Amino acid sequence: MKRIILDHLERWYWAWLLYGIAYLIIGALFLHDGKLVQELTIFFLFWAGVYQLNYDLQQRHLAALVTLPVTSAQIGRAWWLVSVGLPALLLAATSGVGLYGRDYFQHTPFPTGLFVENSVINTCYLAVFFFVLIALPNRRPHGAKEYFEAIGLGGLALCFMTETLRFQKAKADSPEMIIFFLTGTLFTIGGWFSAGQLVIRRKSFGPLQPHTHKKELTRSTSKKFGGIPFFIATRIFQTALITFVVDAFLGAVVLANEGRPFNFNSDFIFLVNANIGCLCFLVVLQGMPFLKQLRLLRTLPISATRLAVLSVALPLLLCLTASIWPTAIAIPTEGITKGLEIPATFAACGAFLTLCIPIAIVLDFNQLAMFAVYFSMTFGMAMFEFWLMPKTPLPLGLAAAGLLILLSFFFTKKCLENSDNAYRIWPNPAGAGWK
Amino acid sequence: MNSNAIEIRGLIKKYAGFQLGPLDITVPRGAIYGLIGPNGAGKTTAMNMIFGLGRNDAGAIRVLALDHRADEVMLKQIASYVSPDLNFQVWGNVGRAIRFVRGFYPNWDDAYCTQLMQIFQLNDKDKIAALSFGAKTKLGLLLGLSRRPEVLILDEPTTGLDAVSKQQVFGELLKTVEDGERTVLISSHNLADIERFADHLGMIKNGKLLLEGRTDEIVERFRLAEFFTENGTAFPTYEGLTILKRDQNRWRALIDQQTGVQNWLQTRGAKDVSLTRLTLEDLFIALAKEERAQ
Numbered sequence: 094m095k096r097i098i099l100d101h102l103e104r105w106y107w108a109w110l111l112y113g114i115a116y117l118i119i120g121a122l123f124l125h126d127g128k129l130v131q132e133l134t135i136f137f138l139f140w141a142g143v144y145q146l147n148y149d150l151q152q153r154h155l156a157a158l159v160t161l162p163v164t165s166a167q168i169g170r171a172w173w174l175v176s177v178g179l180p181a182l183l184l185a186a187t188s189g190v191g192l193y194g195r196d197y198f199q200h201t202p203f204p205t206g207l208f209v210e211n212s213v214i215n216t217c218y219l220a221v222f223f224f225v226l227i228a229l230p231n232r233r234p235h236g237a238k239e240y241f242e243a244i245g246l247g248g249l250a251l252c253f254m255t256e257t258l259r260f261q262k263a264k265a266d267s268p269e270m271i272i273f274f275l276t277g278t279l280f281t282i283g284g285w286f287s288a289g290q291l292v293i294r295r296k297s298f299g300p301l302q303p304h305t306h307k308k309e310l311t312r313s314t315s316k317k318f319g320g321i322p323f324f325i326a327t328r329i330f331q332t333a334l335i336t337f338v339v340d341a342f343l344g345a346v347v348l349a350n351e352g353r354p355f356n357f358n359s360d361f362i363f364l365v366n367a368n369i370g371c372l373c374f375l376v377v378l379q380g381m382p383f384l385k386q387l388r389l390l391r392t393l394p395i396s397a398t399r400l401a402v403l404s405v406a407l408p409l410l411l412c413l414t415a416s417i418w419p420t421a422i423a424i425p426t427e428g429i430t431k432g433l434e435i436p437a438t439f440a441a442c443g444a445f446l447t448l449c450i451p452i453a454i455v456l457d458f459n460q461l462a463m464f465a466v467y468f469s470m471t472f473g474m475a476m477f478e479f480w481l482m483p484k485t486p487l488p489l490g491l492a493a494a495g496l497l498i499l500l501s502f503f504f505t506k507k508c509l510e511n512s513d514n515a516y517r518i519w520p521n522p523a524g525a526g527w528k
Numbered sequence: 529m530n531s532n533a534i535e536i537r538g539l540i541k542k543y544a545g546f547q548l549g550p551l552d553i554t555v556p557r558g559a560i561y562g563l564i565g566p567n568g569a570g571k572t573t574a575m576n577m578i579f580g581l582g583r584n585d586a587g588a589i590r591v592l593a594l595d596h597r598a599d600e601v602m603l604k605q606i607a608s609y610v611s612p613d614l615n616f617q618v619w620g621n622v623g624r625a626i627r628f629v630r631g632f633y634p635n636w637d638d639a640y641c642t643q644l645m646q647i648f649q650l651n652d653k654d655k656i657a658a659l660s661f662g663a664k665t666k667l668g669l670l671l672g673l674s675r676r677p678e679v680l681i682l683d684e685p686t687t688g689l690d691a692v693s694k695q696q697v698f699g700e701l702l703k704t705v706e707d708g709e710r711t712v713l714i715s716s717h718n719l720a721d722i723e724r725f726a727d728h729l730g731m732i733k734n735g736k737l738l739l740e741g742r743t744d745e746i747v748e749r750f751r752l753a754e755f756f757t758e759n760g761t762a763f764p765t766y767e768g769l770t771i772l773k774r775d776q777n778r779w780r781a782l783i784d785q786q787t788g789v790q791n792w793l794q795t796r797g798a799k800d801v802s803l804t805r806l807t808l809e810d811l812f813i814a815l816a817k818e819e820r821a822q
Contacts, residue, residue, distance in 0.1 A: 320631020327624075382618040389614045392579045393632045394604035513543075513582035 097163065097171035098179075105145045112141040112180070113187045120191020124211060125204060135218065141180045142219040143226045146172055150226075159296060169288025172227065177219040177284060185212040217277020224284045225250045227291040251342065253277075321395065321403065328379055328407060332414045340418040379411055380449055388516045391509070401506035405447045405498055412443030437487065444494035447501035454508040454515045530593050533557040533679050533711035534578070539587035541573055548573050548735040549587060555728065557592075558708040560701065562726030562743065563715040564808075566816050570735040571715040572611075575683050579609050591679055605633070610672035611683040612665050616656050622667060623652030626674075633675040641674035647696055661688040669697060673704065680704060682714040686721060694718070698725050723747070723808035731815065738815055743808070750811050751803040753783045753790070761797050769793070772814055782806075782814040 158168050189208055196203050225246050230239050253276060390400055416439035424432035508515055534555035541548040548570035555561040563571050577584045578596055589596040594603045619625040630636045645651065648666035659667065665688055672680060686694045698721060704710050716722050729746050731739040739746055756777050763771065768787030773780040783789045793801060
């Protein structure tokens with residue numbers, strides 16, 4: 094177990110260092126006054142906790158570990174420590190130093206209650222993320238049982254997070270907070286004790302049902318359109334579907350709490366206004382598969398220029414697609430002018446997202462690349478949505494977005510033509526041999 | 529009309545610690561050309577360069593007289609690349625992958641595609657994630673062959689296939705070239721299959737082309753020589769001679785009969801020289817060893 098933890102720290106020390114510095118600053122500047130946007134904290138905790146393990150699992154880390162003389166329980170607990178225990182300690186220590194530093198210079202008493210409460214909330218989040226990551230099937234669910242489990246776990250995590258947002262202004266001894274802490278504690282302790290079982294369960298998620306010969310050949314594709322139009326149509330359809338589900342959930346939460354499904358002045362900034370979660374889903378569910386396809390796409394009769402156009406157009410199209418549902422809900426309640434701010438903001442985020450592909454290619458899809466893409470995209474989009482777009486005149490915003498798109502196109506085209514990195518062979522998380 | 533389907537001239541691709549080339553390869557039109565070499569020799573890199581999967585540092589590649597950069601799209605219309613490394617999984621099922629790829633090719637042969645689906649036992653509704661490794665390879669072949677390419681480039685197409693499937697694949701490849709117009713460039717570690725099916729051969733080692741020519745001529749050109757010498761005899765480096773093993777005064781060597789090394793050996797004191805015909809696999813192993821006479 095010690096070796097697994099040390100190996101993890103050796104590979105990810107720089108990320109931990111980054112999180113430590115970031116949380117020190119957060120502790121010193123924001124925690125004391127409660128100015129921190131709680132929704133962004135959730136993203137930060139995802140990074141500081143489970144992201145590294147998730148990346149390793151995508152690289153078939155478990156398949157390598159199971160061949161070593163360690164038990165599943167040892168693997169599971171090592172993972173729990175690097176994803177929950179140690180990050181919780183790191184964040185507690187750095188936020189404590191940050192708070193203490195601020196209080197020292199401002200001659201105010203150290204807010205012990207706030208510090209403890211914040212550390213416990215962080216630990217609960219880390220534990221939930223860990224539990225959900227390890228318990229979810231490591232490939233697309235297959236069969237009713239797996240779908241039910243995946244939806245149940247994902248829904249539980251989502252409810253946990255949205256309820257936290259709802260209770261963020263509640264008092265520490267309110268029933269809501271007690272329920273939150275109890276649930277979080279259950280995940281924390283349950284994660285530690287069931288870590289071994291979760292690893293065994295994860296190992297047992299093999300590939301889907303093996304291919305079996307069928308007597309009757311079914312062909313249904315003979316006359317339908319294909320190629321790039323099919324590619325784009327598929328992505329747009331999937332995006333519309335995913336964002337519909339997410340937005341329906343978010344709308345229901347806001348409706349239950351505020352009496353209408355959309356409210357620009359809502360306390361639920363993340364849920365209502367920004368919808369970064371939706372866009373992050375897009376990066377993971379649509380962006381990564383596109384990168385994995387580059388090798389195939391380059392062998393097809395499509396020039397590097399057209400492929401670069403596609404690379405840049407796709408995030409924009411998908412972001413605009415993602416804006417359809419919130420816009421449709423917002424216009425009747427908020428008016429057309431305010432409603433149309435949503436697609437404009439999403440398009441601006443899309444322009445920012447177009448940078449993902451050249452960044453990932455230039456950095457050769459390594460852990461730093463993935464880190465840079467996810468991290469910078471999440472916080473970059475948040476900056477766009479929370480700070481830049483509301484304060485920027487529309488023409489200036491459009492010009493900035495246009496410039497970003499042009500830059501992305503230029504770099505993507507250069508990468509596709511000149512770099513070998515774009516055509517690396519990706520590990521296949523759902524392929525044969527993956528555990 | 530150019531009689532060569534693929535011409536690679538002075539191709540160089542540099543990586544940290546490895547350089548492919550300068551490489552010259554000529555694949556005649558209508559041939560099945562086997563590209564063989566040890567792991568890391570540069571076979572896949574050479575094939576990648578044809579399709580623009582990375583940029584070559586020097587040299588020219590022409591496929592049916594089309595330049596691989598200037599005529600990129602035209603080249604990819606008439607040539608297809610099949611490799612187990614191409615990822616179709618994001619398409620979910622076989623039918624959607626076919627639909628996507630087919631959209632790029634106006635000459636897509638739907639009837640042939642259906643026929644291949646029957647031969648390879650693939651169905652529209654089959655989930656790609658659920659396919660075995662061999663079945664995924666067959667899907668790649670199906671997508672490569674159904675567009676009826678004039679040039680088919682296959683990188684390790686028989687990896688993971690059982691004996692029956694391999695037979696099916698090579699059967700289809702033979703059908704592909706039977707009109708004499710279509711060309712296949714294939715890399716494989718299965719040398720028995722290459723010897724049986726490929727009429728031309730190129731061998732790469734450490735990024736350089738060691739041999740190229742008709743398969744039967746290459747196999748005929750080399751012999752395994754066994755001979756004896758007096759005590760203390762040593763052989764200097766000589767073109768066409770590769771010493772494989774020395775057991776005191778008994779020697780085993782690979783000789784290239786075109787170089788006249790057999791006569792040279794006898795002038796240097798080799799006695800009782802016996803020559804044995806080699807299989808392509810024997811020849812590959814011998815050349816890959818690279819132990820030269822001192």
